[in-house]
Amino acid sequence: MNRITHNWAEHIAFAAAHTHFPRTVAELQGTVRTATRLRPIGARHSFNDIADTPGGIVSLRALERRIEIDTASRTVTVDAGITYAQLCPVLDRAGWALFNLxxxxxxxxxxxxxxxxxxxxNTNRNLAASVAALEFVDATGALVRLARGDADFDGAVVGLGALGIVTTLTLDLVPRFEVRQNVYHGLDFERVVGAFDALMGSAYSVSLFTHWNGVRVDQAWLKGLADAPPPPAEFFGGRAAPAESSPVMGRDPAGTTGQLGVVGPWYDRLTHARIGAIPEIGYEYQSEYFVARHHAGAAMRAIHAIETQLHPALVVAEIRTIAADDLWLSVNYGEDSVGFHFSWLRDWAAVQPALAALEAALAPFAPRPHWGKLFLLPPEAFLPRYPRLADFRALARRHDPSGKFRNAFLDRNVFGA
Ligand SMILES: Cc1cc2nc3c(=O)[nH]c(=O)nc-3n(C[C@H](O)[C@H](O)[C@H](O)COP(=O)(O)OP(=O)(O)OC[C@H]3O[C@@H](n4cnc5c(N)ncnc54)[C@H](O)[C@@H]3O)c2cc1C
Structure with a gap:
């Protein structure tokens, strides 16, 4: 493929006329110096126009591969073209792991x-929080290095591609660990709402999947450390699933990570999908909103009250918790959060009214929308929830004064243009 034309869900046709595939950082620097408009792209999994540009798209998939483990600092330095699927098994074989996926x-x-x-x-921060250092090519073509503790570091990590093109990431490591995944069906909605923090804290990573159907929460997926006490037979009114399950109740579970309490490596349990299971094109839309975790019960009741308005568009919803961080544009900045995720049919006529109802229901809790998913909220509804926004804008302008890396999404949602 010599041109990237669409996002993964194939509903965004990129305006970019060409795609650059630099093989070295020097080649990338040359491309950046001569271009007027550029956007970096990863695996194209975002559901909005965040990666688009009328100029050129830059993919780092051909960049020289780097996986350098530093056992003294417990970090790994990788090239910015690498995926989790490519990195995780290598780390595992070397005795290391990332803390979450x-x-x-x-x-x-x-x-x-x-x-x-x-x-x-409950105690796991988002994946950006594992970044210990990064290098990026700014709009002048210069290579900039920032490490944790540097003044601008917390602004640069969740960068939305607005500061430049990241070439290298250094990530924190933990010793490899094993995880056991147990699934429960048919939890009691009132018990889930009433003891939300305890429920979500009952394993290393907990996901609730539901179709927002009245008095039941369809499923809980508990990803517990292998040496933690075994999970109970009954869980908040739910019963242990008799067989492997799909996140969408009743669907074929093929491609999901191992369940039924069978212990496996961290990277083959913390994700829901196995390496190699996700197709090249995805026929779905996704949205997600983050609110402070202390609002979780009230927010769940608010969604419950409008659930029939979601049903025409909804495939499955997921509820997860994320610990607070200090990264300026992180959706979890300064706040232990709950994320309300929605996988939708790829039918905008059905999704749009569902999103409008959902955003109205969540408005009292001042949600931050996921930067990579679909939302209707105008920027004035969520930008005030980013106290370091002015600092981020100034940082981006310093590294990209002419707006080389800006696009319509950033102009609309971050820079208020
Ligand atoms: C099936 C599916 C499941 C998902 N599950 C989750 C989930 O569990 N949790 C969650 O939070 N989200 C989830 N998402 C959303 C997804 O994590 C985000 O959209 C993420 O940004 C996708 O990464 P990507 O490599 O595809 O990046 P892209 O979508 O290609 O790009 C995303 C952003 O990164 C920037 N970028 C890319 N490369 C660089 C670079 N070299 N330098 C600087 N900026 C760069 C782009 O400019 C853009 O702004 C899911 C999406 C899909 C399709």
């Missing part, structure tokens, strides 16, 4: 970090 392993790490992609766990 998103639902699938197919994102580039840089694309996930740039949008504050997350997994779950």
């Amino acid at each position: 998103g639902s699938i392993p197919d994102f580039t790490i840089v694309g996930a970090v740039a949008t504050a992609t997350h997994g779950s766990g």
Whole structure:
């Protein structure tokens, strides 16, 4: 493929006329110096126009591969073309792990970090929080290095591609660990709402899947450390699933990570989908909103009250928790959060009214929308929830004064143009 034309869900046709595939950082610097408009792209998994540009798209998939483990600092330095699927098995074989993962392993790490992609766990921060250092090519073509503790570091990590093109990431490591995944069906909605924090804290990573159907929450997926006490037979009114399950109740579970309490490596349990299971094109839409975790019960009741308005568009919803971080444009900045995720039919006529109802229901809780998913909220509804926004804008302008890396999404949603 010599041109990237669409996002993964294939509903955004990129305006960019050409795609650059630099093989070295020097080649990338040359491309940046001569271009007037550019956008970096990862695995194309975002559901909005965040990666589009009328200029050129830059993909780092051909960049020289780097996986350098530093056992003294417990970090790994990787090239920005790499995906979790490519990195995780290598780390595991070397005795190391990342602390958490998103639902699938197919994102580039840089694309996930740039949008504050997350997994779950009351004490687990999002995936951007594992970045210890990064290097990027700014609009002048210069290579900039920032490490944790540097003044601008917290602004640059969740960068939305607005500061430049990240070439290298250094990530924190933990010793490899094993995880056991147990699924429960048919939890009691009132018990879930009443003890939300305890429920979500009952394993290393917990996801709730539901179709928002009245008095039941369809499923809980508990990803517990292998040496933690075994999970109970009954869980908040739910019963242990008799067989492997799909996140969408009743669907074929093929391609999901191992369940039924069978212990496996961290990277083959923390995601929901196995390496190699996700197709090249995805026929779905996604949205997600983050609110402070102390609002979780009230927000769940608010969604419950409008659930029939979601049903015409809804495939499945997921509820996860994410610990607070200090990254300026992180959707979890300064706040232990709950994320309300929705996988939709790829039918905008059905999704749009569902989104409008959902955003109205969540408005009292001042939600932050996921940067990489679909939302209707105008920027004035969520930008005030980013106290370091002015600092981020100034940082981006310093590295990109002419707006080389800006696009319509950033102008609309971040820079207020
Ligand atoms: C099936 C599916 C499951 C998902 N599950 C989750 C989930 O569990 N949790 C969650 O939070 N999100 C989830 N998402 C959303 C996804 O994590 C984000 O959209 C993420 O940004 C995708 O990474 P990507 O590599 O595809 O990046 P892209 O979508 O290609 O790009 C995303 C952003 O990163 C920037 N970027 C890319 N490369 C660079 C670079 N080299 N330098 C600077 N900026 C760069 C782009 O400019 C863009 O702004 C899911 C999406 C899909 C399709």
